[in-house]
Amino acid sequence: MSSSTDRAVLFGVIMAGGSGTRFWPLSRRRRPKQLLPLLGGRSLLAATVERVLPLVGKQRTLVVTGADVADAVREDLPGLPVGNVLVEPAGRDTAACIGWVAWRLAVRHPEAVMLVIPADHVVPDGAAFRGAMAAAAATAHARGGLVTIGFRPTRPESGYGYLELGDAMGAVGSHEVFRVARFVEKPVREAAESMLAAGNFLWNGGLFAWSVAAIRDAIRLHLPELAAGLDAMMADAAGVGEAAAVARHYPTLPKISIDFGVMEKATTVWAVTVDFDWSDVGSWAGLGEVLAPDGSEVRVGDVVAIDTSGTVLVSDGPLVTAVGIHDLVVVATRDAVLVVPRDQCQRVKELVELLRAAGRDDLL
Amino acid sequence: MSSSTDRAVLFGVIMAGGSGTRFWPLSRRRRPKQLLPLLGGRSLLAATVERVLPLVGKQRTLVVTGADVADAVREDLPGLPVGNVLVEPAGRDTAACIGWVAWRLAVRHPEAVMLVIPADHVVPDGAAFRGAMAAAAATAHARGGLVTIGFRPTRPESGYGYLELGDAMGAVGSHEVFRVARFVEKPVREAAESMLAAGNFLWNGGLFAWSVAAIRDAIRLHLPELAAGLDAMMADAAGVGEAAAVARHYPTLPKISIDFGVMEKATTVWAVTVDFDWSDVGSWAGLGEVLAPDGSEVRVGDVVAIDTSGTVLVSDGPLVTAVGIHDLVVVATRDAVLVVPRDQCQRVKELVELLRAAGRDDLL
Numbered sequence: 001m002s003s004s005t006d007r008a009v010l011f012g013v014i015m016a017g018g019s020g021t022r023f024w025p026l027s028r029r030r031r032p033k034q035l036l037p038l039l040g041g042r043s044l045l046a047a048t049v050e051r052v053l054p055l056v057g058k059q060r061t062l063v064v065t066g067a068d069v070a071d072a073v074r075e076d077l078p079g080l081p082v083g084n085v086l087v088e089p090a091g092r093d094t095a096a097c098i099g100w101v102a103w104r105l106a107v108r109h110p111e112a113v114m115l116v117i118p119a120d121h122v123v124p125d126g127a128a129f130r131g132a133m134a135a136a137a138a139t140a141h142a143r144g145g146l147v148t149i150g151f152r153p154t155r156p157e158s159g160y161g162y163l164e165l166g167d168a169m170g171a172v173g174s175h176e177v178f179r180v181a182r183f184v185e186k187p188v189r190e191a192a193e194s195m196l197a198a199g200n201f202l203w204n205g206g207l208f209a210w211s212v213a214a215i216r217d218a219i220r221l222h223l224p225e226l227a228a229g230l231d232a233m234m235a236d237a238a239g240v241g242e243a244a245a246v247a248r249h250y251p252t253l254p255k256i257s258i259d260f261g262v263m264e265k266a267t268t269v270w271a272v273t274v275d276f277d278w279s280d281v282g283s284w285a286g287l288g289e290v291l292a293p294d295g296s297e298v299r300v301g302d303v304v305a306i307d308t309s310g311t312v313l314v315s316d317g318p319l320v321t322a323v324g325i326h327d328l329v330v331v332a333t334r335d336a337v338l339v340v341p342r343d344q345c346q347r348v349k350e351l352v353e354l355l356r357a358a359g360r361d362d363l364l
Numbered sequence: 365m366s367s368s369t370d371r372a373v374l375f376g377v378i379m380a381g382g383s384g385t386r387f388w389p390l391s392r393r394r395r396p397k398q399l400l401p402l403l404g405g406r407s408l409l410a411a412t413v414e415r416v417l418p419l420v421g422k423q424r425t426l427v428v429t430g431a432d433v434a435d436a437v438r439e440d441l442p443g444l445p446v447g448n449v450l451v452e453p454a455g456r457d458t459a460a461c462i463g464w465v466a467w468r469l470a471v472r473h474p475e476a477v478m479l480v481i482p483a484d485h486v487v488p489d490g491a492a493f494r495g496a497m498a499a500a501a502a503t504a505h506a507r508g509g510l511v512t513i514g515f516r517p518t519r520p521e522s523g524y525g526y527l528e529l530g531d532a533m534g535a536v537g538s539h540e541v542f543r544v545a546r547f548v549e550k551p552v553r554e555a556a557e558s559m560l561a562a563g564n565f566l567w568n569g570g571l572f573a574w575s576v577a578a579i580r581d582a583i584r585l586h587l588p589e590l591a592a593g594l595d596a597m598m599a600d601a602a603g604v605g606e607a608a609a610v611a612r613h614y615p616t617l618p619k620i621s622i623d624f625g626v627m628e629k630a631t632t633v634w635a636v637t638v639d640f641d642w643s644d645v646g647s648w649a650g651l652g653e654v655l656a657p658d659g660s661e662v663r664v665g666d667v668v669a670i671d672t673s674g675t676v677l678v679s680d681g682p683l684v685t686a687v688g689i690h691d692l693v694v695v696a697t698r699d700a701v702l703v704v705p706r707d708q709c710q711r712v713k714e715l716v717e718l719l720r721a722a723g724r725d726d727l728l
């Protein structure tokens with residue numbers, strides 16, 4: 001097999017459509033996690049784009065996002081061509097999002113390889129990331145089928161999905177390639193420990209590579225209703241223009257994730273193994289693990305602390321002060337403050353639900 | 365001895381000059397503790413005035429405060445005659461403050477009895493308070509000398525000063541009266557425990573009663589320099605007016621507390637014993653003890669909490685939210701947030717010092 005990617009035209013497809021409540025009160029409906037200035041004033045999205053750019057170039061970097069946050073995304077990425085930000089009129093999950101890009105690329109770049117990259121990951125080593133994505137692209141180009149990036153697990157994490165590895169297929173550079181035997185959804189702790197001990201399970205990081213042809217074939221096979229909807233949308237686009245066609249068809253597309261809808265059903269899936277540091281920063285505690293992997297203090301914004309340890313202190317406005325506290329998360333904005341133990345910070349969802357039920361939409 | 369007070373003209377002298385950092389970030393230079401809306405939107409000062417009024421009447425309620433906060437005090441007390449707010453051009457501690465009022469009253473009410481009342485105490489039972497102050501006034505009127513209110517201690521509190529009781533002098537109504545043998549400064553824990561066990565020590569609450577003549581005599585005897593300064597100020601006032609005289613003389617008066625300067629040296633001091641609930645609310649934790657004596661949660665302002673216990677959550681602007689925290693104090697204003705364990709909240713002083721050293725005067 002070839003380790004060269006120079007025959008494939010690479011497109012970076014950055015999925016920035018997510019919203020969520022796990023970073024409340026900093027994240028809001030119109031300012032989701034990927035737009036928060038968590039990385040020394042830079043957003044996760046901007047960092048993701050910068051990480052991808054050297055591999056695919058500005059013209060072939062596409063960002064797919066939602067209508068609610070499209071303006072904020074464009075502001076966050078002033079260097080990107082305006083036409084490279086694709087706006088979903090309604091969120092239809094990742095299969096529709098990826099399908100739209102694939103059907104679109106099929107018109108003018110049917111030979112392209114797509115790299116699918118979530119906008120909200122933190123990856124400190126950009127070069128390692130690009131090396132891995134290039135290996136995945138080469139694998140997709142050489143073998144066909146669908147390629148996923150598999151991270152060697154370092155702990156029995158129950159917050160990630162897993163890949164069970166099948167046959168070893170050799171290596172691309174330093175990256176071993178395996179056939180994927182099956183996908184495992186987020187496991188309970190005991191199952192995660194067993195998989196860690198077994199050694200032939202990797203974390204499924206949600207990073208993919210495939211040719212436009214391969215993903216279109218897979219969608220036609222496993223999600224025929226989505227394929228038909230995309231066919232109709234693109235046919236309409238040739239007449240009324242893409243914007244009008246998308247506005248008309250996109251909201252009616254089946255809503256399903258690429259994992260459930262395609263990856264778990266596909267028979268030809270390859271895993272490219274990597275081991276660079278990576279986090280999907282799923283919570284305030286996760287941010288702490290990324291910014292201070294040694295478990296030390298995390299400070300974002302205007303913070304003064306005395307005699308604290310293990311804390312994540314974040315200000316987006318008011319001065320945040322703390323004395324004598326340990327293993328707490330404190331986040332403050334101009335209109336809301338959150339205090340929660342570091343190991344319970346996923347419970348911010350309960351708070352957000354309570355606020356929603358109380359009609360405090362101005363704070364969500 | 366007589367328990368009647370109808371021969372004495374009572375003046376309530378509310379000392380509202382204090383500033384401090386123990387309620388930062390809610391308290392600031394221009395909004396000290398006694399002006400904070402801690403009591404269901406009402407300030408400690410306003411509650412103090414309301415508590416005293418039925419005993420002395422509006423015309424004989426005097427409030428002494430500092431120039432920095434005088435406007436805020438007048439706003440907080442719209443029902444009080446403007447001339448009843450006396451403004452110190454500079455803080456000279458309590459002996460000068462009390463002396464000023466005594467010298468002033470000597471001109472037109474030389475027969476009056478002064479009730480001296482700090483503005484920052486919390487006393488839930490106003491009637492019990494007035495009964496005790498009336499008994500103190502009657503004692504001052506009947507016996508002469510200086511009268512202090514002594515609280516029966518309920519715990520080995522090291523944050524209060526103590527009175528050691530001497531001879532029992534009978535009772536006024538339900539209030540026993542003793543000669544005070546000596547004053548004891550804030551003790552260490554062991555000493556506080558010994559005094560609690562001994563039974564003949566009371567908490568010194570900083571509430572006093574004395575005739576104008578008695579306190580003037582005591583100041584002349586123990587603080588002759590202060591007496592001379594006050595004589596000069598009042599003589600000048602007869603010529604240039606009180607405001608000009610006070611501006612000229614007051615800042616030069618000796619700076620000493622009434623406790624150190626007079627009470628500890630005076631030979632004729634009576635203690636009137638009381639046992640109503642009372643707190644000087646010296647900290648955020650102290651506020652918790654006052655507002656929720658059972659140790660339960662304290663909420664002030666816009667607060668949403670899930671699964672918390674023993675917390676004091678205070679908002680003066682932003683929504684304060686908490687999940688799964690215990691025994692913490694969280695206070696938020698528009699520009700600053702404090703998080704500190706309930707049993708360490710006196711350490712807010714360390715924070716304030718740090719901010720002062722860092723030149724963050726806008727936050728102090």
